[in-house]
Amino acid sequence: MRYSLRQLEVFLAAARHQNISRAADDLAMSQSAASGALKQLESQFSVQLFDRVGKRLHLNELGAQLRPRAENLLAQARELEEALAGREVAGRLNIGATLTIGNYLAVRMIADFRRQYPATDVALSVANTENIAERVASFTLDMGLIEGELNHPDLETRHWRSDELQVFVAPSHPLAAKGLLDDSDLLAMQWILREPGSGTRQTFDRALRGILADIHIAMELQHTEAIKRAVEAGLGVGCLSRISLVEAFQRGSLVPLQVPGRDFRRQLNLIIHRRKFHSAALSQWLRLCEESWSDILPAQSSAT
Structure with a gap:
């Protein structure tokens, strides 16, 4: 194999942060090591994955095409590692939620999930619909729970609850x-x-x-x-x-x-990238979301 998983990690971190030094910090590497890994990946295949403007890195068309495949390959590699260690539902999930869902529903759901799968670490990011959708589309978040209406070519939207x-x-x-x-x-x-x-x-x-x-x-x-x-x-x-x-x-x-x-x-909705690899942890989280139903709402309605 002419590339390493570490090189792919550097490539994806650079795509997220658009800066090699911040990518290196994210991966606990030196800047020189991260820069060398990225340069080696590009030189091995005689390609350029980023347009470089000063210290900023912008994914070019080829880099954007390869990014989902690299994300999925790394996710599968991590799942294999967990399976080899005897932890089928484990690892880290990065969940996004809009404010109402994040503050009033998601925390309780995460607690339920952690009780069922204690080897899984769940991180919750709370922001508005536009921000969550952008981060799911860029693979920064594994999935999102949103309140807003959305029409994005790269994102699958599933009705969750009313x-x-x-x-x-x-x-x-x-x-x-x-x-x-x-x-x-x-x-x-x-x-x-x-x-x-x-x-x-x-x-x-x-x-x-x-x-x-x-x-x-x-x-x-x-x-x-x-x-x-x-x-x-x-x-x-x-x-x-x-x-x-x-x-x-x-x-x-x-x-x-x-x-x-x-x-x-x-409608409240689930969003996930159409090309996102569904690890065991993500699949179980989606199952929990689709099975959950809050009983905290009163019965009255102001709608006609």
């Missing part, structure tokens, strides 16, 4: 005691919302189609808890997944508002 957004206010808000809201109420509100690019914002924008351009957005925040605190302080009206609001509604610090004329329902 969810619904909920409009809410502080108990002291003038609309807190009103039974049902109409469009005139929505237009009069000061909204505190998630940022563009998040799945929650995608659903909100779709639900308010037709009046969206006329609503008043007081604040855009990247964190669910920050939005809840701002609404509790009386700064405006929020709209988040009901998953994230159960405890606040139970203790009475926030109050749900019903909007029967608007549909806030959505």
Whole structure:
């Protein structure tokens, strides 16, 4: 064999970081050793895998074509190593999740998974839909759990479970005691919302189609808890997944508002690269995801 697995590791780390020194740090190598491994890989086959601009490395067309094959080859090699060591479901999984899923669902699922497969290390990254999709597409994450809608040629999207957004206010808000809201109420509100690019914002924008351009957005925040605190302080009206609001509604610090004329329902999805090798650990994690169903949501619905 004219290449080594270590050379492939350097190639993939350089593709992730676009910098050889950061790739070397990631692999606990010296910069000179990492640079030498990459140069040797290219020279052995008389190819160039990166376009070099200063210290930055950009995958060229050939490098981009080979990257999924290298990722899968290394994943299979690691699985073989675990099997030889007598650990069929082991190794490391890098899971991505959007904020609501990451903060309110994924941690419990990871705990269940670790109890079943203690030899597996699971790392969780929490970000918005766009960020998670980009990292799954680049093989930085093994898979993602997302709230947003996605159409990416390299990613397979699987429906996971249903969810619904909920409009809410502080108990002291003038609309807190009103039974049902109409469009005139929505237009009069000061909204505190998630940022563009998040799945929650995608659903909100779709639900308010037709009046969206006329609503008043007081604040855009990247964190669910920050939005809840701002609404509790009386700064405006929020709209988040009901998953994230159960405890606040139970203790009475926030109050749900019903909007029967608007549909806030959505789908939560699993995403995975179409060319991703499914190790035993990843296959079992996907099975757990597809079998899991949270029972924390109340039965009421604001959708028509």
